[in-house]
Amino acid sequence: MRVTTNTYPDTLLRHLQRVTKDMNHLNEQVATGQRFSKVSEDSASANRVLDMQEEKGKITQFSRNAARAQNINNTTISQLQNFIDISDRVSEIATLADGIKGPDGLRAYAEEVDELIEHAMQSANASFNGEFIFAGTDSDNRPFEVVDMRDDSGNSYSKNLGTGVITMTDSGGATSTVASFPDDGEIVSVEYVGAAEGTKFHVSESGTIKPFTDGATNQKFRDFINRMITLRDELAAGTPSGSATRESLESSEDDLIFALSRQGSVQMRIEFDLKLNEQRFTDLEENISAEADVDIAQTVVRLTQVQNAYQASLKSAGQVLNQSLLDYL
Numbered sequence: 484m485r486v487t488t489n490t491y492p493d494t495l496l497r498h499l500q501r502v503t504k505d506m507n508h509l510n511e512q513v514a515t516g517q518r519f520s521k522v523s524e525d526s527a528s529a530n531r532v533l534d535m536q537e538e539k540g541k542i543t544q545f546s547r548n549a550a551r552a553q554n555i556n557n558t559t560i561s562q563l564q565n566f567i568d569i570s571d572r573v574s575e576i577a578t579l580a581d582g583i584k585g586p587d588g589l590r591a592y593a594e595e596v597d598e599l600i601e602h603a604m605q606s607a608n609a610s611f612n613g614e615f616i617f618a619g620t621d622s623d624n625r626p627f628e629v630v631d632m633r634d635d636s637g638n639s640y641s642k643n644l645g646t647g648v649i650t651m652t653d654s655g656g657a658t659s660t661v662a663s664f665p666d667d668g669e670i671v672s673v674e675y676v677g678a679a680e681g682t683k684f685h686v687s688e689s690g691t692i693k694p695f696t697d698g699a700t701n702q703k704f705r706d707f708i709n710r711m712i713t714l715r716d717e718l719a720a721g722t723p724s725g726s727a728t729r730e731s732l733e734s735s736e737d738d739l740i741f742a743l744s745r746q747g748s749v750q751m752r753i754e755f756d757l758k759l760n761e762q763r764f765t766d767l768e769e770n771i772s773a774e775a776d777v778d779i780a781q782t783v784v785r786l787t788q789v790q791n792a793y794q795a796s797l798k799s800a801g802q803v804l805n806q807s808l809l810d811y812l
Contacts, residue, residue: 528774535767535774542767545686546760552684553753556694556746558611563743565606566704569599570736573711577724577732586721593718600670600711604629607673607704617701619678626677626701627708632668640664644676670712675705686756694749700742707735 576592607627609616618626632640637654640661651661681695710731717724 532771532774535771539764539767539771541688542760542764546757546764548684549686549692549753549757549760552686552692552694553750553757555611555614555616556749556753558609559616559694559696560743560746560750562606562609562616563739563746566603566707566739567736567743569603569606569711570707570732570739573599573714574729574732574736576718577714577729580718580724589718589721589723593715596711596715596718597669600708600715603708603711604670604673607708615677617677617696617704619681619695619698619701621678622682624676626675627705628674628676629664629670629672630674631671632664633671634665634668638665639671640668644674672712673705673708675701677701686753687760690756692749692752692756694746694753696742696746700738700745703735703738703742707732707739710735 573596576596580589580592604627607617608625614622615624615626616622618624628642628644630642630644634640639652640649641652642649642664649661649664650658652658675698677698679698681693681697683691683693685691710728714724714728714732717728
């Protein structure tokens with residue numbers, strides 16, 4: 484068999500190119516810690532990794548949703564606790580105002596109840612991150628509006644919720660339109676104008692949660708404030724609170740406690756979903772690592788072997804290529 488003089492150099496060159504390619508690939512694996520950098524290098528593993536990375540992105544968004552829902556729910560619980568504290572004091576006043584205190588004592592209680600009404604309105608229109616928490620899906624607008632008010636001069640004010648127009652009626656019965664309610668006016672009635680439902684948050688592929696109270700619950704908050712107004716007016720008139728008023732306030736406190744209990748259940752659900760998403764995220768990272776990460780120790784050993792082979796090839800080539808037919812003449 485005839486072997487030309489170019490056979491060995493060509494074979495050596497192809498061998499060195501192959502070894503160099505292997506060495507570069509191993510160097511890249513050691514540097515990045517990844518088994519492959521292109522889908523074509525291992526399409527099956529690469530596709531699995533891409534699918535898991537997409538799922539990780541979804542879980543990250545679900546966790547963000549759950550964290551936002553948790554913040555809203557915490558604010559809601561805080562305001563409901565304020566309502567209950569107000570209710571406790573109002574119920575205590577209703578019990579104390581038994582007529583023994585006299586008209587002056589009852590009017591003093593009326594002033595305290597009036598302050599509690601203002602406090603309750605602040606909680607009812609509380610906001611978080613620019614959203615009114617008791618407004619449902621209409622979170623850009625105040626959910627509780629004063630409908631009727633009066634001032635110390637005997638003037639009464641009424642707001643048309645449809646048009647927003649406020650009409651003042653003086654003590655003589657004359658009416659006129661005014662720009663706003665008086666700053667020091669006394670609230671006479673309140674209405675809920677928010678939405679019937681709250682925003683839902685997706686916390687998993689098939690699970691949603693509502694951290695907002697619904698419209699029916701918010702209507703009960705309105706009833707609570709209006710019942711406080713009834714108590715205040717009774718006490719301001721120098722008469723003890725009636726049994727019907729006390730019973731209605733007790734009913735409102737039951738409603739508030741039930742609403743707080745419901746939000747507590749929502750809190751537990753959110754915490755459960757956050758932990759579940761965290762565990763799923765960790766599992767996906769481990770699976771991605773198993774698919775894509777390289778065994779550094781094993782790769783370094785392999786790289787050393789390839790480097791040694793490369794150096795041996797160069798040394799062998801240097802010895803052979805320096806010889807010619809003249810060396811044997």
